[in-house]
Amino acid sequence: MSAPALSVILDGDPGLDDAVAWLLALASPELDVLAVTTVHGNVPLNLTTRNAGVVLALAKSTVPYHAGADRPLLRAGLTAASVHGDTGLPAGGLSESTRPPAPEHAVQTLISVVRARPGEVTVIATGPLTNVALAFRLAPELPGLLREVVWMGGSTAQGNRTPAAEFNALADPHAARIVFESGVPLRMVGLNVTMQCIATPERVQALRDLGNRAGAVSAELLTFYAGVYREKYGLSGGALHDPLAVAAVIWPELLTWAEMDVQVEVQDGANVGRTTCDLYGVTHRAANARVAVGVDDPAFFARLLERIATLP
Ligand code: RIB
Ligand code: CA
Numbered sequence: 001m002s003a004p005a006l007s008v009i010l011d012g013d014p015g016l017d018d019a020v021a022w023l024l025a026l027a028s029p030e031l032d033v034l035a036v037t038t039v040h041g042n043v044p045l046n047l048t049t050r051n052a053g054v055v056l057a058l059a060k061s062t063v064p065y066h067a068g069a070d071r072p073l074l075r076a077g078l079t080a081a082s083v084h085g086d087t088g089l090p091a092g093g094l095s096e097s098t099r100p101p102a103p104e105h106a107v108q109t110l111i112s113v114v115r116a117r118p119g120e121v122t123v124i125a126t127g128p129l130t131n132v133a134l135a136f137r138l139a140p141e142l143p144g145l146l147r148e149v150v151w152m153g154g155s156t157a158q159g160n161r162t163p164a165a166e167f168n169a170l171a172d173p174h175a176a177r178i179v180f181e182s183g184v185p186l187r188m189v190g191l192n193v194t195m196q197c198i199a200t201p202e203r204v205q206a207l208r209d210l211g212n213r214a215g216a217v218s219a220e221l222l223t224f225y226a227g228v229y230r231e232k233y234g235l236s237g238g239a240l241h242d243p244l245a246v247a248a249v250i251w252p253e254l255l256t257w258a259e260m261d262v263q264v265e266v267q268d269g270a271n272v273g274r275t276t277c278d279l280y281g282v283t284h285r286a287a288n289a290r291v292a293v294g295v296d297d298p299a300f301f302a303r304l305l306e307r308i309a310t311l312p
Contacts, residue, residue: 013041053097
């Protein structure tokens with residue numbers, strides 16, 4: 001007898017790895033995707049929202065999608081078009097969604113869905129945490145009503161957008177600090193594990209060989225991504241950041257977790273956006289997150305491939 005599906009909200013900034021992550025989520029019977037909420041990030045909100053509709057259409061999903069915050073709480077906006085292309089979804093032949101975004105603002109949807117299902121909803125956040133932070137400010141009881149927040153963001157070590165900061169954290173460090181200080185059950189899937197999960201040419205070819213549209217589009221997106229990662233990091237492919245955050249919800253046993261205090265730097269300067277992780281407990285501060293510190297990358301990709309194969 002399988003466990004009941006987990007109620008989840010997918011919040012992100014598609015973005016090509018968000019797109020692959022959402023395809024994984026939509027293809028997984030362990031998850032009941034109640035809503036998709038979009039946020040500024042890799043590309044501006046109008047494009048992350050358009051892209052959300054495109055990804056849902058690709059998966060032939062009728063899950064509602066809602067536009068959220070178009071800018072960070074305080075800092076100037078940041079994008080990553082150099083990594084994700086100007087549209088945020090660099091693949092040909094993608095059909096526009098025939099469904100417009102739902103009229104309710106993403107933050108209101110986060111609040112109403114969680115209030116209606118106390119203790120049941122997991123938010124899988126794969127972009128800046130602006131929507132989640134705003135929801136916590138509008139509804140202070142929300143951290144106590146959520147099952148958990150699982151966030152692709154931060155790092156126990158090196159950043160990617162700056163030497164100190166990972167993009168999602170840097171794009172809205174104030175939002176990230178609000179979430180880390182909220183007391184919500186929180187898991188962080190940072191660069192320290194996601195950069196071990198590379199879409200190598202062999203893996204891209206395996207997606208292409210699936211013979212379905214979802215595999216072909218994923219392969220095309222990751223091929224674009226590979227060029228950036230080869231040039232920027234000398235890696236053979238792009239890191240599967242966001243898909244690993246979804247996998248962490250479906251198969252948490254694929255990662256190794258450690259509870260620790262994580263502080264988000266909000267002061268302007270070289271370290272703004274840094275997630276300072278107290279790996280060794282030297283501050284004696286209570287843990288505010290469970291942080292991924294290891295990953296079984298081969299098993300992760302095998303399961304990702306298996307699930308993408310089930311899509312149209
Ligand atoms: O640093 C990687 C993260 O930033 C990923 O979520 C990617 O989509 C971008 O949002
Ligand atoms: Ca993302």
